[in-house]
Amino acid sequence: MTRKRSRLLLYLPLVAVAIFYLIPVYVMLVTGLKGFEEVNLKTMWDLPNGIQFDNFIEAYNKLAPHLWNSINMVLPAAVISSILGSLNGYVLAKWKFKGADIIFPLILFGMFIPYQSILIPLVEFMKTINLYGGLPGLVLTHVIYGIPITTLTFRNYYATIPKELVEAAKIDGAGMMGVYWNILLPISIPSFVVVLIWQFTQAWNDFLFAVVLTSPSNWPITVALNNMAGSQIVAWNVQMAGSFLTALPTLLVYIFLGRYFLRGMMAGALKG
Amino acid sequence: MRSKKENWQAFLLVLPSILAVAVFVYGFIAWSGRVSLSKWKGLTPDYTWTGLSNYVELFHDPRFAIDVRNTLIFTVIFVFGSLVLGLLLSLLLDTGLRGEGIFRSIFLFPMAISYIVTGVVWRWLMNPATGTRISGLNLLFDKLGLDFLINQWHTTPYWGIAAIALPAVWQMSGYCMAIYLAGLRAIPDELREAARVDGASEFQILTGIVLPLLRPVTLSVMIILGHMSLKVFDLIVAVAGKQLPLDVPALYMWQATFDGLFYGRGAAIGILLLLSVAVLIIPYLFYSLRSEPEL
Amino acid sequence: MASVTFEHVNKRFGDFVALNDLNISIADKEFLVLVGPSGCGKTTALRCLAGLEEVTSGSVKIGDQVVNDVPPKDRDIAMVFQSYALYPHMTVYDNMAFGLKLRKLPKDKIKQRVENAAQVLGIEALLKRRPRELSGGQRQRVAVGRAIVREPKVFLFDEPLSNLDAKLRVQTRAEISKLHLNLQTTFIYVTHDQTEAMTMASRIAVMNKGILQQLDTPQTLYDKPANMFVAGFIGSPAMNFFPASLRKDGSELFVDANEFAVKVPEDRAAIYMPYAGKQVIFGIRPEDIHNPLFVPPGIHAAPVDAKVDVTELMGNEIFLYLVSGKNSFVARVDPRTRFTIGSKVQVAFNMDNFHIFDPSANADNPVAVR
Numbered sequence: 001m002t003r004k005r006s007r008l009l010l011y012l013p014l015v016a017v018a019i020f021y022l023i024p025v026y027v028m029l030v031t032g033l034k035g036f037e038e039v040n041l042k043t044m045w046d047l048p049n050g051i052q053f054d055n056f057i058e059a060y061n062k063l064a065p066h067l068w069n070s071i072n073m074v075l076p077a078a079v080i081s082s083i084l085g086s087l088n089g090y091v092l093a094k095w096k097f098k099g100a101d102i103i104f105p106l107i108l109f110g111m112f113i114p115y116q117s118i119l120i121p122l123v124e125f126m127k128t129i130n131l132y133g134g135l136p137g138l139v140l141t142h143v144i145y146g147i148p149i150t151t152l153t154f155r156n157y158y159a160t161i162p163k164e165l166v167e168a169a170k171i172d173g174a175g176m177m178g179v180y181w182n183i184l185l186p187i188s189i190p191s192f193v194v195v196l197i198w199q200f201t202q203a204w205n206d207f208l209f210a211v212v213l214t215s216p217s218n219w220p221i222t223v224a225l226n227n228m229a230g231s232q233i234v235a236w237n238v239q240m241a242g243s244f245l246t247a248l249p250t251l252l253v254y255i256f257l258g259r260y261f262l263r264g265m266m267a268g269a270l271k272g
Numbered sequence: 273m274r275s276k277k278e279n280w281q282a283f284l285l286v287l288p289s290i291l292a293v294a295v296f297v298y299g300f301i302a303w304s305g306r307v308s309l310s311k312w313k314g315l316t317p318d319y320t321w322t323g324l325s326n327y328v329e330l331f332h333d334p335r336f337a338i339d340v341r342n343t344l345i346f347t348v349i350f351v352f353g354s355l356v357l358g359l360l361l362s363l364l365l366d367t368g369l370r371g372e373g374i375f376r377s378i379f380l381f382p383m384a385i386s387y388i389v390t391g392v393v394w395r396w397l398m399n400p401a402t403g404t405r406i407s408g409l410n411l412l413f414d415k416l417g418l419d420f421l422i423n424q425w426h427t428t429p430y431w432g433i434a435a436i437a438l439p440a441v442w443q444m445s446g447y448c449m450a451i452y453l454a455g456l457r458a459i460p461d462e463l464r465e466a467a468r469v470d471g472a473s474e475f476q477i478l479t480g481i482v483l484p485l486l487r488p489v490t491l492s493v494m495i496i497l498g499h500m501s502l503k504v505f506d507l508i509v510a511v512a513g514k515q516l517p518l519d520v521p522a523l524y525m526w527q528a529t530f531d532g533l534f535y536g537r538g539a540a541i542g543i544l545l546l547l548s549v550a551v552l553i554i555p556y557l558f559y560s561l562r563s564e565p566e567l
Numbered sequence: 568m569a570s571v572t573f574e575h576v577n578k579r580f581g582d583f584v585a586l587n588d589l590n591i592s593i594a595d596k597e598f599l600v601l602v603g604p605s606g607c608g609k610t611t612a613l614r615c616l617a618g619l620e621e622v623t624s625g626s627v628k629i630g631d632q633v634v635n636d637v638p639p640k641d642r643d644i645a646m647v648f649q650s651y652a653l654y655p656h657m658t659v660y661d662n663m664a665f666g667l668k669l670r671k672l673p674k675d676k677i678k679q680r681v682e683n684a685a686q687v688l689g690i691e692a693l694l695k696r697r698p699r700e701l702s703g704g705q706r707q708r709v710a711v712g713r714a715i716v717r718e719p720k721v722f723l724f725d726e727p728l729s730n731l732d733a734k735l736r737v738q739t740r741a742e743i744s745k746l747h748l749n750l751q752t753t754f755i756y757v758t759h760d761q762t763e764a765m766t767m768a769s770r771i772a773v774m775n776k777g778i779l780q781q782l783d784t785p786q787t788l789y790d791k792p793a794n795m796f797v798a799g800f801i802g803s804p805a806m807n808f809f810p811a812s813l814r815k816d817g818s819e820l821f822v823d824a825n826e827f828a829v830k831v832p833e834d835r836a837a838i839y840m841p842y843a844g845k846q847v848i849f850g851i852r853p854e855d856i857h858n859p860l861f862v863p864p865g866i867h868a869a870p871v872d873a874k875v876d877v878t879e880l881m882g883n884e885i886f887l888y889l890v891s892g893k894n895s896f897v898a899r900v901d902p903r904t905r906f907t908i909g910s911k912v913q914v915a916f917n918m919d920n921f922h923i924f925d926p927s928a929n930a931d932n933p934v935a936v937r
Contacts (some may be wrong), residue, residue: 010369022378027393087285088286107289109553116503117304118303120542121304147292207506226509
């Protein structure tokens with residue numbers, strides 16, 4: 001049974017790497033669940049004596065307003081950029097106008113640019129239109145810089161739909177929007193889930209736009225967490241609990257909708 | 273045939289997005305470019321033309337030299353670390369062993385997490401203190417008798433930036449694994465079977481057939497990771513704050529602009545970052561879209 | 568119900584000429600089949616009629632109306648696609664009802680039409696299913712049903728049988744013919760399969776390289792092909808061709824193919840006399856070459872010597888692959904024939920059914936001499 005044994009050997013590296021991946025989660029949870037009196041850098045690897053939620057409660061109290069900022073910002077950003085991406089994808093895949101093949105890569109390039117190269121004008125522009133400091137400006141920013149990836153995902157999906165389906169609908173009497181509304185949109189619901197999740201994750205995890213465009217009271221949770229971690233007054237066990245709280249929404253999405261999350265991730269690799 | 277009216281409707285549908293991207297991407301890049309050629313320093317915009325002097329200053333700026341060096345070190349370790357680990361994991365998972373789904377989920381979940389969270393947690397794991405205040409991974413190494421692994425992490429002189437690549441690999445190697453796994457699954461079984469019938473060993477199949485077929489995947493992943501490493505910012509801020517030994521262009525741009533109010537210099541760094549990303553991405557976009565079958 | 572007319576229709580894709588001055592008029596209630604090899608322009612012609620492609624020049628008429636600028640939805644046509652193009656997220660009922668809903672028909676009327684069509688096609692039991700739950704044959708019926716409920720002026724079919732297995736194809740062929748009889752509507756049907764064309768069409772348009780080769784009834788196409796392309800395309804196995812010359816010998820005319828010479832019967836000699844001494848192509852169908860033992864009575868049989876290369880027993884007939892000098896040809900002979908491979912045999916050409924093509928005007932596609 002050497003074959004079986006060699007198969008077992010394959011698990012060794014896998015388990016080792018899995019442990020490496022889970023260490024930060026272990027530290028976050030173990031530290032977060034310890035009581036205040038138990039917290040000591042010396043014992044950071046030990047399991048807690050009993051489960052206590054003090055750290056989570058304190059972290060939540062500190063982060064709650066920013067958690068809500070994140071939620072209020074992420075939902076409209078994800079929904080709007082998904083809708084725009086779907087419409088763009090539809091036109092670029094099925095109603096190619098003259099120059100569409102030039103415009104598509106130009107749009108795509110937008111998802112790769114280092115945002116440092118547009119940061120100064122972005123701030124100046126937001127000041128000019130009076131959206132600087134608040135959440136609407138951040139939403140607008142996420143929507144616009146989300147357009148390339150959402151357009152790419154939908155366009156690639158719609159491109160796989162046979163053109164006969166569109167033609168059949170045209171002969172059946174549907175116009176440009178009719179074909180979209182009656183045929184392509186219903187078929188692409190799974191793609192909508194993919195794109196929504198992806199945009200949700202991206203906007204939730206963003207730091208750069210948030211820190212540059214929002215004032216402290218409007219900070220989303222990532223900025224608030226970073227600020228908390230940088231301060232000397234907040235105990236590190238509270239920081240761990242705060243990190244866990246910040247990661248929780250996207251982790252939940254990942255756990256429950258992992259299949260869609262994976263597809264969104266692959267879409268970003270163009271042809272992979 | 274499409275009616276002229278419908279063609280216009282289709283175009284109008286994408287027009288808002290085209291305009292938004294035109295302004296927010298290309299317009300802003302041009303604007304940044306203009307700022308980088310100006311004397312703007314301080315709170316009020318100043319577009320006085322100064323030519324390339326901001327760029328020239330950067331090339332003589334020791335801090336920018338550190339940035340370039342740090343970026344190179346970080347890129348090499350991050351890209352190759354993620355690639356090798358990702359490829360290894362995907363090859364292991366592609367053997368069809370039990371529990372593949374669980375392992376895949378474990379390797380991928382960091383992708384769902386913010387760099388800030390990663391950074392905050394790893395800053396405690398990579399606690400550089402030694403002696404009586406030893407903590408984090410160093411403490412773990414100490415307990416496990418792996419003392420030789422104890423190190424100063426990101427506070428190591430000169431090579432500190434390499435430590436930042438560790439959480440970056442932690443975060444992105446799962447992505448490489450997923451892309452490689454998709455590439456492996458796309459190789460038809462017949463190819464391996466044909467090679468087996470031809471008398472190739474499993475190792476020969478790997479080196480002679482599988483790896484060459486994965487080359488395009490490797491290229492894509494390298495470009496994507498490479499351009500990410502040029503943009504790295506959040507992670508460094510969260511692990512170490514803003515420290516000169518760990519400085520990178522994105523961080524310098526930030527500090528020059530928003531802390532130091534050297535807008536011209538900040539814009540110049542931004543433009544240089546953009547150019548370095550463009551060198552990677554534009555050929556990649558060209559290659560990806562050109563080899564796409566006609567739709 | 569309407570006639571359909573193509574008038575000087577040209578269609579170019581870049582440099583590629585897909586349709587070259589196409590002129591076809593199709594009468595009301597006709598079953599016209601467009602046939603030809605792939606890339607011949609038949610599908611392009613159909614798509615121009617459907618409004619899915621714009622013609623480069625010329626005009627397409629449905630009834631008396633030029634429809635060049637009319638979008639597909641307003642042309643009052645229905646189309647069955649090769650891939651069926653069923654809407655995957657809709658039930659069979661909704662697939663069939665979709666076009667009617669868009670045209671704002673009252674609900675009860677839609678229901679009535681869909682149920683009628685379902686009954687005609689025997690798919691009443693499938694109405695609640697989705698396309699992916701159907702077999703290939705069932706999908707094909709739904710696609711036809713979706714066209715029927717529309718009660719269009721013209722039905723368009725784009726290779727609707729090519730995704731079915733051989734047995735189902737034969738069966739469905741007959742059903743579509745019956746449908747045409749019942750609906751009394753113009754049918755325009757594209758296929759690359761000459762058998763489909765021969766069995767279903769009231770008239771066939773044979774196309775090649777964007778050019779209409781011949782438009783006539785199946786019988787006429789078979790009996791009197793206008794040129795070598797049509798002669799070779801219609802009929803299976805294909806017609807045999809031999810380079811030959813016409814030789815006058817006193818009052819008699821011979822077809823001289825070097826390896827053999829056959830006499831032209833007197834009643835047809837007059838037609839070909841003007842070509843005496845010229846190079847022509849001699850064509851004869853495999854079914855007009857017989858085993859001398861089983862020659863049908865009353866024909867002008869001409870003996871030809873050949874060697875047997877391969878024999879294929881088909882059951883009710885035998886295909887003989889014969890070689891005569893540089894020429895190889897096929898004969899479709901009586902199943903009682905017992906020729907062994909490699910043997911030298913004599914076969915009989917039925918000289919009442921042969922064809923002469925004149926390459927002098929068009930060497931690529933010699934025209935039939937009649």
